[in-house]
Amino acid sequence: MDNIVFLILRRMRRPLLTLVLVYAVSVLGLVLIPGQDAQGNPWHMSFFHAFYFVSFMSTTIGFGEVPYEFTDAQRAWVTVCIYLSVVAWLYAIGTILSLLQDKTFQHAIRERRFAQRIRHLREPFYILCGYGETGRELARALTERGQHVVVVDINENKINLLKLQNLRDFVPALHANARTPRHLLEAGLGHPQCAGIVALTNDNEVNLKIAITAKLINPDVTVICRADSHDIEANMASFGTDYIIDPFDTFAKYLSTALQTPGLYLLQRWLTAKPGTLLPEPVYPPTHGHWIIGGYGRFGKAVYDRLKKEDISITVVEAMPEKTGEPRQGVVRGRGTEEETLLEADIQKTVGIVAGTDNDANNLSIVMTARAMTNKLFVIARQNYRENDTLFQAVGADMVMHPSAIVAEKIRVLLATPMLYEFMSLAAYQEEDWACALISRIAGLVDNRVPAIQEIIIDHGSHCAVGEALDRGRVVTLHDIMRSPGDRERSLNCIALLRISRNSRELLPEDDTELLPGDKLLFCGTRHAFSTMEWTLCHGPTLEYMLTGVDKPRGWLWRRFTGKEKT
Amino acid sequence: MNPEKVVFGFFIVLSLTLNFGFFVGEIDDPVHHNVYELFAVLIVNVIATLLKFGDRSQLGAVLLSTSLVAVLQLVAAAVVWMWVEHISGSGLTPSAMASIVSLSGGAMLANIISVVLLIIETVMLRR
Numbered sequence: 001m002d003n004i005v006f007l008i009l010r011r012m013r014r015p016l017l018t019l020v021l022v023y024a025v026s027v028l029g030l031v032l033i034p035g036q037d038a039q040g041n042p043w044h045m046s047f048f049h050a051f052y053f054v055s056f057m058s059t060t061i062g063f064g065e066v067p068y069e070f071t072d073a074q075r076a077w078v079t080v081c082i083y084l085s086v087v088a089w090l091y092a093i094g095t096i097l098s099l100l101q102d103k104t105f106q107h108a109i110r111e112r113r114f115a116q117r118i119r120h121l122r123e124p125f126y127i128l129c130g131y132g133e134t135g136r137e138l139a140r141a142l143t144e145r146g147q148h149v150v151v152v153d154i155n156e157n158k159i160n161l162l163k164l165q166n167l168r169d170f171v172p173a174l175h176a177n178a179r180t181p182r183h184l185l186e187a188g189l190g191h192p193q194c195a196g197i198v199a200l201t202n203d204n205e206v207n208l209k210i211a212i213t214a215k216l217i218n219p220d221v222t223v224i225c226r227a228d229s230h231d232i233e234a235n236m237a238s239f240g241t242d243y244i245i246d247p248f249d250t251f252a253k254y255l256s257t258a259l260q261t262p263g264l265y266l267l268q269r270w271l272t273a274k275p276g277t278l279l280p281e282p283v284y285p286p287t288h289g290h291w292i293i294g295g296y297g298r299f300g301k302a303v304y305d306r307l308k309k310e311d312i313s314i315t316v317v318e319a320m321p322e323k324t325g326e327p328r329q330g331v332v333r334g335r336g337t338e339e340e341t342l343l344e345a346d347i348q349k350t351v352g353i354v355a356g357t358d359n360d361a362n363n364l365s366i367v368m369t370a371r372a373m374t375n376k377l378f379v380i381a382r383q384n385y386r387e388n389d390t391l392f393q394a395v396g397a398d399m400v401m402h403p404s405a406i407v408a409e410k411i412r413v414l415l416a417t418p419m420l421y422e423f424m425s426l427a428a429y430q431e432e433d434w435a436c437a438l439i440s441r442i443a444g445l446v447d448n449r450v451p452a453i454q455e456i457i458i459d460h461g462s463h464c465a466v467g468e469a470l471d472r473g474r475v476v477t478l479h480d481i482m483r484s485p486g487d488r489e490r491s492l493n494c495i496a497l498l499r500i501s502r503n504s505r506e507l508l509p510e511d512d513t514e515l516l517p518g519d520k521l522l523f524c525g526t527r528h529a530f531s532t533m534e535w536t537l538c539h540g541p542t543l544e545y546m547l548t549g550v551d552k553p554r555g556w557l558w559r560r561f562t563g564k565e566k567t
Numbered sequence: 568m569n570p571e572k573v574v575f576g577f578f579i580v581l582s583l584t585l586n587f588g589f590f591v592g593e594i595d596d597p598v599h600h601n602v603y604e605l606f607a608v609l610i611v612n613v614i615a616t617l618l619k620f621g622d623r624s625q626l627g628a629v630l631l632s633t634s635l636v637a638v639l640q641l642v643a644a645a646v647v648w649m650w651v652e653h654i655s656g657s658g659l660t661p662s663a664m665a666s667i668v669s670l671s672g673g674a675m676l677a678n679i680i681s682v683v684l685l686i687i688e689t690v691m692l693r694r
Contacts, residue, residue: 010621017617024610031603047606048649 004108011099015092022088026054026081033077037068045074058085107175111186114174118188123148125194126415127187129178129210130201131158133386133404134226134411136165138198141274141412143169152178152187154201179206181213189217196222196242198411204232211241224414226407228298245410247403252302255380255399257428259285259310263435268424270442271497271524272413275452279443283398285378289351292317294336294366296324299356299382299401315345337365342373352378356401360388367395419455419522423498426507438495438508442524445493451524454494456537458519465536465543470517474547478521479511483546485535492532494525578615579630579685582637583678585611590675594668595661605648605671609641612674615681626688633681640674 030050037043045053049067056063061082070078099105125148128135139149139162151173153159159175176183178201188194197214199207207225214223224243227233236244258265262284269280291307293300296318304327307314316327317336334341336355347353353370355363363381370377381397383389392400413421427435442451460467469476478499484490499509500520506513509521523530535542545551585608592599616634619627644667651663 006621006623013617013620016620017614020610020613020617024606028603028606031606046652047602047645048653 004105004112007105007108008099011095012092015088015095019088019092022081022084023051023054026057026085027051029077029081030054030074033071033073035068035071035074043068054081054085057082058089111174111176114172115186117172118150118186118191121148121150121188121191121193123193125150125188125191127152127184127189127194127197129153129184129197129199129206131155131162131173132200132202134200134408136161137405137408138200138411138415139171140165140167141408142416143167143171145416147416150174150187152176152183154178179209181217184210184213185217189214189221194218194221196224196415198415199223199225200407200411201226204229208232208235211236212239215239215241224411243411243414245407246302247401247406248299248302250406250410251299251401251403252306255285255303256306256310258283258399259287259307261432261435263432263439264427264430267427267435267439267442270439270450271420271424271453272409273450275450275527277450279446279448279450283378285380285398286351287312289313290315290346290349291352291354292336292342292345292347292350292370293354293356294318294363295355295357295382296321296327296331297356297358299358300324300354301327303354303356303380317341317345335362335366337362337369339369339373342370347373350374350377352380354380354382355397356380356382358382358384360384360391364388364391364395367397417453417455417522419498419500419520420453422500422505423507423522426498426505430507441495445495445525452527452530454523454525454530454533456521456523456533458515458517458521465538465540466515467517468540469543469547470515476515476543476547477511478509478513478515480543480546481515481533481536482511483536485532485542485546488546488549492525492529494523494529494533496521496523498522575618576685578611578618579678579681582608582611582615583675583682586637586641586671586675586678590668590672592668595665597659597664600664600668602648605641605645605667608671608674609638609645612638612641612678626684630681630684633677633684637674637677637681640670640677644668644670644674 027047027050030045030053031047035043035045053066057078126142127150128139129152131139131151131153135151135153139151142149146169148169149171151159151162151171153173153175154177156175159173162171162173174183174187176186178184178199184197189197197210199210201207201210204227207227211223211225214221222243223241224245225236225241226245226247227236228246228248233244233246254265254268257268262282266280266282273280287310289312291312291314293304293307293314294317296304296316300316300318304314304316313330314327315330315332317332317334318324319333319335321331321333332341332345334344335357336342336345347370350370353366355366357363357366360383363383367379367381371379379397380399380401381392381395383392383400383402386402386404413424445451458466458470466476466481478496479491482492482494482496484492496509497507498521499506499513501516502518536546537543541551585604589600589604589608612634616631616638619631619634622628622631647663647667647670651657651659657663
């Protein structure tokens with residue numbers, strides 16, 4: 001607000017001064033120059049008449065000479081005044097117009113409007129800093145789940161792109177540098193409803209700055225950061241950043257899960273993939289034999305460390321080992337895109353290859369060259385840009401590592417379905433058999449599509465019917481709310497994955513578990529199942545039918561008629 | 568020497584001195600109060616106000632407000648003058664003159680505050 005007013009005042013000072021001076025000179029001249037009245041008597045114009053005349057002079061020349069016809073001396077002076085005042089007016093109006101078109105001014109107005117909009121938010125929201133591929137995916141996923149998002153990006157084109165995107169919720173966006181705390185405050189960092197801030201810019205330093213700013217200004221807010229270097233990660237962790245997501249380490253962790261417990265990895269893929277898409281195929285990376293890692297950058301190193309822990313023999317192919325650093329053993333100099341280097345790296349005996357350079361064309365080339373030289377090969381390809389999606393699908397890699405997608409998916413799970421995140425961390429301690437059993441149950445549930453995930457809280461707010469029934473001392477089991485309202489003998493197509501009750505966590509709770517007020521439940525299943533379940537949860541009579549199997553008369557008359565007592 | 572400060576100080580002091588010149592004399596005697604002087608006071612005050620536009624300091628804001636008060640008072644005085652001369656036709660009676668001069672007296676008070684603030688700023692920030 002202040003900004004805009006001061007900008008106008010500052011810019012308008014000179015034109016207004018000019019205008020005042022021109023008016024003053026004109027009025028004074030008219031008052032001083034002697035005139036004549038209608039009878040020819042000498043007459044002096046008063047200030048009042050002079051001001052009146054000057055006021056309309058420049059805008060309506062030819063309006064007439066008032067109150068008496070002018071003498072020649074007056075006319076000469078008025079001629080001078082006309083030119084002076086017209087120029088002064090043009091100057092003033094021109095300045096105002098150019099001010100309105102001024103980039104700084106327009107930006108000030110937009111910024112103010114944005115800050116106002118944020119101040120008026122009355123529901124929890126997340127701030128996304130950086131609207132690249134990750135930001136876009138995340139914004140879509142969160143708005144589809146009915147959560148509110150605010151975007152800050154330094155690139156104006158990306159902000160414009162956001163306006164073209166067809167998101168379900170209106171997303172306020174600010175074109176500004178998130179490095180500046182003022183902009184983060186405008187985006188609502190200090191707002192009581194601010195639930196979290198996600199730093200996704202492609203600059204580690206900026207992400208770090210955002211995390212520090214957030215923790216200093218609003219320590220309660222959840223801070224999630226993307227980071228590509230271990231230095232920065234340690235720095236972020238030192239002041240309590242809640243979640244630090246490194247796409248390379250994350251993927252390396254997935255890979256080691258896939259190596260040790262393929263079932264658990266598949267379960268994770270199934271539950272965290274985008275609901276409604278085709279179910280991902282299982283992957284079985286070979287655990288015995290020789291591997292080749294092409295590119296020993298951040299990604300190559302992360303994978304190398306994980307594979308080493310599995311006691312797998314590895315040869316690294318790297319074009320510039322002096323720049324990236326060398327692994328302890330087995331390095332071949334080269335890009336990995338030519339046959340010679342791959343031969344030198346023992347491609348004939350190799351069971352798996354990781355194409356992990358930061359160049360998509362080279363990665364594709366590595367995969368294709370290696371495939372041509374040996375048949376059975378497990379391929380992990382790193383995809384750096386989204387626009388190459390079709391190429392990586394065509395090359396048919398067993399696992400594709402796309403940093404933006406990995407970060408987006410992880411944050412989406414974290415923010416949109418926090419219970420699923422918890423479920424996955426608990427599931428990591430389970431046996432492979434447990435995971436395989438759950439996978440076959442899920443496979444029987446959904447029709448080759450990724451299941452929907454639903455979190456339910458048993459309380460008075462959103463699911464009042466159950467809350468009230470529990471208050472009245474009724475026993476409601478998990479099985480009761482999973483019955484189909486059409487036929488209570490049938491179950492809905494869903495599986496209870498996790499129950500959080502007064503700080504105790506229960507994986508795959510049994511059907512006869514009795515629900516308590518305040519319980520949080522996590523389900524996976526079909527969308528249809530969850531919309532049906534809402535009936536049981538929110539509609540008293542339906543719940544009653546589920547519990548007893550009897551459709552009780554609801555009206556007073558019918559109750560009297562049947563003689564049944566009110567429960 | 569900062570030319571901006573010179574111009575600024577000049578107009579602020581000039582608005583006070585002119586104002587004083589108009590104000591002195593018998594309060595209800597039109598002979599003691601010149602219409603040209605009132606005109607000059609008004610113009611100089613408006614210029615002084617405009618000069619203060621865009622100053623974001625605390626003192627600048629107070630200076631702007633005192634100037635606005637002075638301009639308001641002077642405009643009121645000019646309107647009264649115009650009213651008695653041209654609209655009501657009663658002419659410059661002693662009572663009309665007294666009200667015009669007292670309005671300009673109020674403006675002078677605001678101008679004095681402006682000058683005092685200016686002096687304070689000059690003394691505090693010796694640069």
